[in-house]
Amino acid sequence: MGTAQTQAAPPESPRAVANKSERQHLLKAIRMALSIQSPAVRSNTQTFNRNRYRATRLLPDYDALKDHARQIKARSIANLPQLIAQLEKTVRGRGGHVLLAAGAEEACQYVHDVCVRHGAKLVVKGKSITTEEIRLNHVLEAAGMEVAESDLAEFILQVADEQPSHIIAPAIHYSRERITALFKRKFQTDLPLDTGEELTKFAREILRGKFLHADIGITGANLVAADTGTLMLVESEGNIRMTSLLPPVHIAVVGVEKIISRRQDMAPFVELLAASGTGQPLTSYTSFLSPPLDDPPFALPGKTRQAREFHLVLIDNGRLRMRDDSVFRETLYCIRCSACLNSCANFQTVGGHAFGGETYSGGIGGSWEAGTGKLENARFSELCTGCSRCVNQCPVRIDIPWLNENLRNRLNGAAETFLPSGILTTITGASENDQSAPVSKLFFGNYHWFAEWGTRFAPFSNALARWRPARRAMERWLGLDRRRTLPPFPKRTLVSAVNAESLPRTEGALARAVLFADVFTNYGLVERGLSTWRLLRELGVDVAVSESVPEGRAALSQGLLRTAAGYAQRAASLLDHYLDQDRDVVVIEPSSLAMFRRDALHLLDNPEQFERLRSRCFEPVEYIAKLIEKSGRRPEEFFDLGRSPVGKRVFYHSHCQQKTIGCAAPTEALLRAIGFDVVTSSVECCGMAGSFGYKKDFYELSMAVGEDLFEQVRKAEEDGGPRTLVASGTSCTEQFHAGMKRQVFHPVELLAAIVRPAGK
Amino acid sequence: MPFRQVAMSGLIDAFEANARGAAATVDRIAGSPAAVLAAVEGALKDSPAVVLGPGEFLPSEIMNALVELPGLVREPSDEMLSRADAGISSAFAGIASSGSVCVAMGPPLAAAASLLMPLHIVLLCADRIVERPRNLFTPTCLGGEGFRRNLVLITGPSATADMGPLVRGVHGPHQLRIFVLE
Numbered sequence: 001m002g003t004a005q006t007q008a009a010p011p012e013s014p015r016a017v018a019n020k021s022e023r024q025h026l027l028k029a030i031r032m033a034l035s036i037q038s039p040a041v042r043s044n045t046q047t048f049n050r051n052r053y054r055a056t057r058l059l060p061d062y063d064a065l066k067d068h069a070r071q072i073k074a075r076s077i078a079n080l081p082q083l084i085a086q087l088e089k090t091v092r093g094r095g096g097h098v099l100l101a102a103g104a105e106e107a108c109q110y111v112h113d114v115c116v117r118h119g120a121k122l123v124v125k126g127k128s129i130t131t132e133e134i135r136l137n138h139v140l141e142a143a144g145m146e147v148a149e150s151d152l153a154e155f156i157l158q159v160a161d162e163q164p165s166h167i168i169a170p171a172i173h174y175s176r177e178r179i180t181a182l183f184k185r186k187f188q189t190d191l192p193l194d195t196g197e198e199l200t201k202f203a204r205e206i207l208r209g210k211f212l213h214a215d216i217g218i219t220g221a222n223l224v225a226a227d228t229g230t231l232m233l234v235e236s237e238g239n240i241r242m243t244s245l246l247p248p249v250h251i252a253v254v255g256v257e258k259i260i261s262r263r264q265d266m267a268p269f270v271e272l273l274a275a276s277g278t279g280q281p282l283t284s285y286t287s288f289l290s291p292p293l294d295d296p297p298f299a300l301p302g303k304t305r306q307a308r309e310f311h312l313v314l315i316d317n318g319r320l321r322m323r324d325d326s327v328f329r330e331t332l333y334c335i336r337c338s339a340c341l342n343s344c345a346n347f348q349t350v351g352g353h354a355f356g357g358e359t360y361s362g363g364i365g366g367s368w369e370a371g372t373g374k375l376e377n378a379r380f381s382e383l384c385t386g387c388s389r390c391v392n393q394c395p396v397r398i399d400i401p402w403l404n405e406n407l408r409n410r411l412n413g414a415a416e417t418f419l420p421s422g423i424l425t426t427i428t429g430a431s432e433n434d435q436s437a438p439v440s441k442l443f444f445g446n447y448h449w450f451a452e453w454g455t456r457f458a459p460f461s462n463a464l465a466r467w468r469p470a471r472r473a474m475e476r477w478l479g480l481d482r483r484r485t486l487p488p489f490p491k492r493t494l495v496s497a498v499n500a501e502s503l504p505r506t507e508g509a510l511a512r513a514v515l516f517a518d519v520f521t522n523y524g525l526v527e528r529g530l531s532t533w534r535l536l537r538e539l540g541v542d543v544a545v546s547e548s549v550p551e552g553r554a555a556l557s558q559g560l561l562r563t564a565a566g567y568a569q570r571a572a573s574l575l576d577h578y579l580d581q582d583r584d585v586v587v588i589e590p591s592s593l594a595m596f597r598r599d600a601l602h603l604l605d606n607p608e609q610f611e612r613l614r615s616r617c618f619e620p621v622e623y624i625a626k627l628i629e630k631s632g633r634r635p636e637e638f639f640d641l642g643r644s645p646v647g648k649r650v651f652y653h654s655h656c657q658q659k660t661i662g663c664a665a666p667t668e669a670l671l672r673a674i675g676f677d678v679v680t681s682s683v684e685c686c687g688m689a690g691s692f693g694y695k696k697d698f699y700e701l702s703m704a705v706g707e708d709l710f711e712q713v714r715k716a717e718e719d720g721g722p723r724t725l726v727a728s729g730t731s732c733t734e735q736f737h738a739g740m741k742r743q744v745f746h747p748v749e750l751l752a753a754i755v756r757p758a759g760k
Numbered sequence: 761m762p763f764r765q766v767a768m769s770g771l772i773d774a775f776e777a778n779a780r781g782a783a784a785t786v787d788r789i790a791g792s793p794a795a796v797l798a799a800v801e802g803a804l805k806d807s808p809a810v811v812l813g814p815g816e817f818l819p820s821e822i823m824n825a826l827v828e829l830p831g832l833v834r835e836p837s838d839e840m841l842s843r844a845d846a847g848i849s850s851a852f853a854g855i856a857s858s859g860s861v862c863v864a865m866g867p868p869l870a871a872a873a874s875l876l877m878p879l880h881i882v883l884l885c886a887d888r889i890v891e892r893p894r895n896l897f898t899p900t901c902l903g904g905e906g907f908r909r910n911l912v913l914i915t916g917p918s919a920t921a922d923m924g925p926l927v928r929g930v931h932g933p934h935q936l937r938i939f940v941l942e
Contacts, residue, residue: 044921152922152930169922176924199923200930207931212842228908238875238918238932245871264907267894271858278921281778281858282893285932286913287865293910295868298838 014162014173014353021376026354029380030701033350037173038704041165041351044172048342049684051279052393059275068268070396073333076260077323083259084314087226094229095292096310100256104134107313111218111251112139114311118249120145120215124207126233126240127151128220129336130315131253132164133359133372136218148210150239155203159186165352166361167338168277173351207239212300217243221254222273222335224312225263229290232266234273236284244289248297248306253313256320257332263288269335272395276337322371327406331367333396340364340390340400345656345685345705346383354701355383363390363400366407375414378407383701385689386557387656388594402602408559412437420477430555431562440479444691445558448550451523454489462488481696487524487734494522494529498545509542511627514578514585516571518592520730522548531752532588532620538755539627539638544583549574552603553595557690561603568595568603572613585617588746590729591690593619594657619663619728620748625670634673641675643754646724646745649677651713653736655729656685667728667747674754679716679723683709686727688735703739710739726750771856771889772940778859782916783928784936786859788886791941793825796883800829800848803881803937807845809833813873816864817850818883822941836869847873847933848881853902854889854940858915861938862896865910874914880933882914886942 017029033041056062076083088098101107115123123145125131137147137158149158153171157164160182164170174182180193183202193199219240221231231252233240244250260266266288274282291310299305322328341347341362344355352361357377360368366381384404391399417436425435428446435442443450454461464470471482480486492500494517513536521529536543552567575585575596587593596617604610618626628635641648652671654664671678687705692698717723725744727733733744776786789799804810810831815823826832826848833840849870853862861882863874874880888902893913896906918932928934 150931152920156922171922179923196923196925196927200920200927204930211931236919237930241875241912242931245865245875264897267897270893282860282913282915284915284918288911289865290910294866295871300842301839
């Protein structure tokens with residue numbers, strides 16, 4: 001991103017902007033990441049992401065494994081106090097030592113004391129993000145010990161003095177070229193360091209000596225079994241094995257949430273962790289050790305051979321408080337696999353130095369930072385757009401967007417109420433509970449109110465939206481970036497357009513449905529609404545159109561939880577009335593559909609109401625595909641590709657939430673079955689993600705994310721000219737407009753143009 | 761990645777394909793002492809100093825034959841371990857779905873022979889190959905030993921992607937050579 005701003009200001013060092021309790025740090029970190037780190041992060045995370053899809057597809061019982069893993073974690077966290085007591089007893093019974101440390105200071109002091117007692121001069125460490133959390137290295141180094149990070153990524157970070165930017169690949173933001181430059185500068189060496197092999201050999205030779213001479217080895221653990229004291233240790237380099245097996249003293253520093261009740265319960269995690277993390281069937285080494293081991297430790301000449309000693313340092317540091325929090329308890333299920341980082345479009349673009357705090361990063365990172373530190377440290381979780389692509393990737397099924405929406409809600413609530421916020425709350429009908437939220441969040445979360453009034457005053461409102469002084473004011477007060485073109489308000493809404501058509505009732509209807517007039521279609525892309533309505537009628541469906549009400553998705557994404565719940569309840573009650581008439585619900589905007597199929601689970605009081613709504617709501621093409629299937633006829637009998645005004649070559653981009661709720665595939669399949677030549681995007685999200693890309697703070701990031709999508713379009717057009725752009729989401733459509741300046745169609749618009757008249 | 765879904769038959773084929781996919785070499789050989797000795801000798805040709813780990817999962821006649829290996833360091837000092845060229849382990853189990861070998865830690869030299877040398881040779885009896893990692897956690901599998909022992913699942917040589925491209929051979933062995941004894 002070569003914006004004037006990034007060129008003018010020298011980039012911050014990652015450490016200087018690690019703590020993002022100050023909003024300015026977040027913005028500086030995004031600029032720093034976009035200008036320096038983005039190419040390496042993009043390439044590395046996207047490789048992990050592709051490999052994960054491939055590895056999980058090869059697990060024949062992937063879904064069952066996830067259910068099983070979640071069950072084990074849920075049970076373990078429920079019984080955590082008993083498991084801690086049992087584990088302490090087990091480890092002591094085996095001759096080891098245990099400390100349950102309430103906080104970082106106590107844990108560091110204990111490790112320090114063990115090291116001092118052994119006269120330790122050299123401590124070697126395996127990769128452990130928990131020791132980053134408690135800042136262990138500082139304490140040991142301050143006491144005069146040498147601490148050697150032996151994981152190559154941690155080694156790079158130690159040389160560079162930077163914090164991790166990823167949960168399992170902490171130096172993921174470094175390209176090979178930048179590592180070469182760093183090593184040349186710091187080690188002042190003339191050795192050739194121009195390949196991965198040369199760099200690895202260089203670091204290996206330094207570290208081999210550390211392993212052999214270390215007095216103490218410190219590791220983390222991926223899981224610990226309370227019944228046997230077994231540690232599960234997952235790695236690829238062999239450094240954790242060296243660290244845990246060679247020195248006479250092994251200290252494992254482990255968060256209490258890693259405890260599970262039985263060693264045999266590690267079974268589902270072995271494959272899940274490797275597949276979800278690096279995307280391998282298994283990583284090079286998965287160890288199951290119940291220390292202290294029997295065989296004597298390593299001792300080079302000149303060292304006395306000691307008996308093995310083992311210390312397990314269990315870290316609370318806020319975890320037991322998280323356990324008592326009905327929302328954030330789920331964070332403790334996390335097995336730190338990084339699937340939520342790698343599947344996140346924003347993370348892929350800036351990495352964990354922007355989308356992360358001092359220790360933890362990515363979608364799940366905000367909850368960890370808030371849980372183990374201060375709420376304000378989670379401010380970077382603003383970069384979670386709620387696109388939900390991580391939801392199906394989490395091996396323990398944590399609803400990560402929901403955690404981030406709650407973090408946002410608490411951060412909103414922690415602020416003082418500001419008069420304009422109070423006014424906005426009152427006029428838009430938002431919940432008073434949310435009135436301490438920033439004006440910008442109240443604006444985006446209650447967009448329906450502005451859309452309704454904007455439409456009433458169109459075209460005056462549209463002229464205002466193009467008037468520069470007005471845009472400057474909106475940027476200043478609402479955070480709405482002036483570089484974004486605002487979708488124009490229509491002359492008439494979907495609801496009034498349908499009412500104006502006054503067609504006769506469909507006789508002998510094949511099915512009965514209601515088209516939910518979502519805010520974005522009703523007050524924006526009316527054409528796709530009308531196309532859907534006409535197409536459904538043409539296919540023999542008796543279609544009604546609902547009143548246009550917000551369903552709460554926009555409010556939810558801004559963390560306005562009470563407001564979102566109010567809107568969701570109102571929309572659900574409205575739709576109940578149609579469900580009672582035995583009508584299915586068709587929803588055009590995928591994020592609105594996601595509210596009814598997924599998010600409302602958290603917001604509606606009555607689970608039965610949610611379940612009924614969830615099971616009867618459909619994306620338009622998904623619904624049409626079902627109707628065709630029910631008819632027993634072939635798609636070509638309904639549609640005639642020859643009538644297509646845009647030819648047969650299309651590029652289809654499905655909406656992020658549409659993918660998550662499993663209704664992207666029907667569109668792809670139907671378009672292909674009719675004969676369209678379809679190339680689909682493989683990006684997780686277009687970068688607009690609802691209101692995210694409209695925000696001044698995130699415009700550059702949003703466009704940088706979009707670049708992957710635009711590039712895929714350009715690639716797809718290399719084989720024979722332009723393709724018609726097709727997208728199901730409102731915000732994806734706007735992002736295409738912004739990035740490619742081309743017309744974009746909804747799949748229903750293509751279908752409506754080629755549907756054969758009934759009976760022909 | 762030639763990961764294959766495993767039917768109970770063809771466990772060895774699946775093991776072989778998946779271990780190769782993880783950049784190990786796999787040779788299927790006869791389980792006779794002479795055949796094993798010849799195969800290991802062939803693999804060791806550039807390795808003057810060899811360390812033999814415990815042979816608890818091999819027939820004793822094979823261990824007796826291996827003691828005759830040229831270059832074998834008997835009762836190695838730790839200093840010797842730190843600079844030997846190759847280590848030999850007997851595998852407690854093989855995992856077909858991932859092509860992993862499972863080596864038991866604990867007895868003297870078990871850790872060193874599987875970790876410190878650039879070349880790691882693993883002898884795996886074909887009847888110790890199980891379908892998936894989870895099988896090791898059932899009390900009936902391989903006498904229930906997997907349920908209790910200190911173990912490491914080894915899948916290919918040590919590797920890293922931290923220095924940019926994928927590099928095989930980091931702190932642990934750079935080469936993993938597996939002989940399946942049929």
